Amino acid sequence: MQYVNLGRTGLKVSRLCLGTMNFGDATDEQTAYQIMDKAIETGVNFFDSADVYGGPQTPDMEKGFGTSEEIIGRWLEKSGKRNDIVLATKCYQPMGLGPNDRRLSAYHIRQACEDSLRRLKTDRIDLYQMHHIDRTTPWEEIWQAMELLVQQGKVLYIGSSNFAGWDIATAQGMARQRNFMGLVSEQSLYNLTVRALELEVIPACRHYGLGLIPWSPIG
Template sequence: MQYAYLGRTGLQVSRLGLGTMNFGMVTDEATSFEIMDEALTHGVIYFDTADVYGGAQKPDIKKGYGVSEEFIGRWFAQGGRREHIVLATKVYQPMDLGPNDRHLSAYHIRRACEDSLRRLQTDHIDLYQMHHIDRRTPWEEIWQAMELLVQQGKILYVGSSNFAGWDIATGQGAATARHFMGLASEQSLYNLTARTIELEVIPACRYYGLGLVPWSPLGGGLLGGALQKAKEGRRSQEGGKIEKLRPQLESYEALCKELGEQPADVAMAWLLRNPVVTAPISGPRTKAQLTESLRALEISLSDETVRRLDEIWPGPGGEAPKAYAW
């Protein structure tokens, strides 16, 4: 396994992160345990979850239920595991139906952290991520709540997710004024089919020293050989998008075949090539999918291959403002 520092911090994580959004939603507890065992065997020590994950198996989908966190907690309870894992979870989404059971008020952050610790059966969270920006709550309130959790030893680092570039800038400005480290990472939607963050989020991460953690690295399965799977009769939830992007997908899968690599591995290798990217989050549904994803770490894409990928999946034209102005 390869490891990298999480942004400017001294914390090292595996170059691939284990995403657990499927735990409790499409993957049962026994299979989830197998996946986590396999991850640890291969040195995948960066586990990413969220308080809201796994709720879809419940009848009331208006709130979260912490099922993914509970699975991880029971896996930790077997012993000999927690001390080897860099554990990341998130706060923001509705966890109950009350007006203060969501978002980033100090009230909700404190309560959500305590609930996550209980479900995860641990005394601390290594990376506590804000799942979305909450512009209604002032940064002074957010940072005060996070600082207290750090002082209490309940969290070690703070991260963001789905932030705009200017949210990262304003958040870091407020943290600096308080002599607080602020954000260590940003988890964003980023893959060959979704490159908007190249405009401002990636430059902000680079400037402020945040580790970029891409979620949905395979574009919801589009970059995982969607056309080939369709030929084999395997259904995809991205059927409409497949037809819309069919010409690009045909070119992409042909290029991957020429390289002798699986499309999913090429997509992950493309992300790993970016020096701002710390670790893409992979969300395997089976142990085999996890093992297969490790191949991406061994692939080195040439400049010519990257140029051809840019032709197939063009980005926004570079960083702002040069991407759209003189």
């Protein structure tokens, strides 16, 4: 297995990242355990999830909501492999029916992080990613909330997902004003048939030192 630095950080991650969106949905718990065991065996140390993974990804349906993180948490507790992996998850998507159960307000970021920590049965999230851009919440508020999580040791690095190049530039400009590291990675749809990232997102990642995590890389 090849290992590379995640963007401009000193963190080493495997070139291959294990995505867990289907854990609890298309993939049952025992099969998910086998997949994670095999990933560790082959040298994969980078696991990616999200608070909405493992079910319909809508708060209107109770069954399966947040299941991916719960399965990973039980596997971590059983295997004792927490310190062998770089654990990534995400927030933004609706996690309830209330008006503040979604997006990137400081209110929701704090609650979403606490809930993910509980489901994952861990004291920290190594890479906490904003699942989508939130243009209704100011970056001053978002970064203040993220800075607090970093200060508390609940989050180590911050990433984005599905951001445009302009969003990355705006985020990093505001982070620099606050003397904060800001984003270290961007996770986007990228494969041989979907290459729009090459126009602006990849140049932005290169300019600001963000690692690129393609999702659905084989389409």
